[in-house]
Amino acid sequence: MSTSYSIRQTSSTGGSSMGLGGFGGGPSRFSSVHLENYGAPNMFGGTGGRGVSASKTRLVSGLGSGLSNGYGGDFISSFSVGGGDVFLPGGEKETMQNLNNRLASYLEKVRSLEEANTKLEIQIREWYQKQGPGPEHDYSSYYKMIEDLQNKILAANMDNARVLLQLDNAKLAADDFRTKYENELAIRMSVEADINGLRKVLDELTLYKADQEMQIESMKEELIYLKKNHEEEMNALRGQVGGRVNVEVDAAPPVDLTKILADMRNQYEIMAEKNRKDAETWFFSKSEELNREVATHAEQIQTSKSEITDLKRDLQGLEIELQTQLSMKAALEGTLAETEGRYCMQLSQIQDLISSVEAQLADLRSDMERQSYEYKVLLDVKSRLEMEIATYRRLLEGEESIASSKKDVSQTTRKVRTIIEECVDGKIVSSREQVHHSTY
Known part of the structure; x- marks a missing residue:
């Protein structure tokens, strides 16, 4: 569903012929500024992602020279000024066109970055789901057997x-x-x-x-x-002694x-x-x-x-x-x-697990650094957009202050009627009308 706001502004000026830049004589002018929603809720927090545009019939020239250092050189322009009867000087018209193109470029950049951020979050979520612990099985019944x-x-x-x-x-x-x-x-x-x-x-x-x-x-x-x-x-x-003879012989004694x-x-x-x-x-x-x-x-x-x-x-x-x-x-x-x-x-298994976890931590750290860098870039873009929006506001408020500060010989009465229509899918949901009277 796409939502768009359309602001139509008509102004009628009445008075003498001594008005500024040929704005006397009571001609009516009509200008239209149309801004669609590009889905950037993070850039404009209070608007819920819906773009708001405002248009005046006149802008002070020289805005392009002050905001020429923009980012919209390589983006497709989708923010345009409608109505062919806008009587703006050449410099102011070009400045307005440049600012519209750059704002559209910023919104396109924000949308693309949000899409990339969403894809990255989905990838991170899927990675965590893949890396998370699988379904736990109850092996307590096998512990006793083991x-x-x-x-x-x-x-x-x-x-x-x-x-x-x-x-x-x-x-x-x-x-x-x-x-x-x-x-x-x-x-x-x-x-x-x-x-x-x-x-x-x-x-x-x-x-x-x-x-x-x-x-x-x-x-x-x-x-x-x-x-x-x-x-x-x-x-x-x-026997010899038996026949004894007594012979006396003087001899030595016999041997026994x-x-x-x-x-x-x-x-x-x-x-x-x-x-x-x-x-x-x-x-x-x-x-x-x-x-x-x-x-x-x-x-x-x-x-x-x-x-x-x-x-x-x-x-x-x-x-x-x-x-x-x-x-x-x-x-x-x-x-x-x-x-x-x-x-x-x-x-070795623990070392492999540590190496895997370290590699995952390195990848996560690099992803975090890249996301931090992108976040800083988005913050920078946001700050620049806020600066340009503030510049728009100052320009719009400055036109009224310049118009009120100038003195004219004749009194000029200006009537501005602003119609704000809210369209959803090409159908007008609501319409508001505001009428402003100013005297010069």
């Missing part, structure tokens, strides 16, 4: 780690039993070697004992042989053979007993020494075996603990790598 699944995954990981640890412990125990078996086998072979060595020593001692027994037997046989010889000699001597044989027997028995005792003493001493050495070596071997067993047990415990720590370290490293990967992904 938590249960996470707990199950954690429990499965713990069970897997426990099974792996038990498997490693079983492998270590098998290795330990294998090592113990090898150690026991080595100890058994060492003991068998010692037993074989002791058997060799026993065989040597048995041979030595048999040799000594043979020596004893030979000495006994020799003793028996000596006894037999002694008895034979004794019997022979007794019995005593000599007894002494020899005693000496042989003493020697045999001594040799037997020496052999027994040597055998027992060697046996005791060998037993002591065997016992000492056995104790040392047993002590060494105990120490080796303790050390192996400690080594096994340390190896098990080492494997446990290594498994724990591997699990912690895997958890750390997973956590680092997850947080790196979250950090």
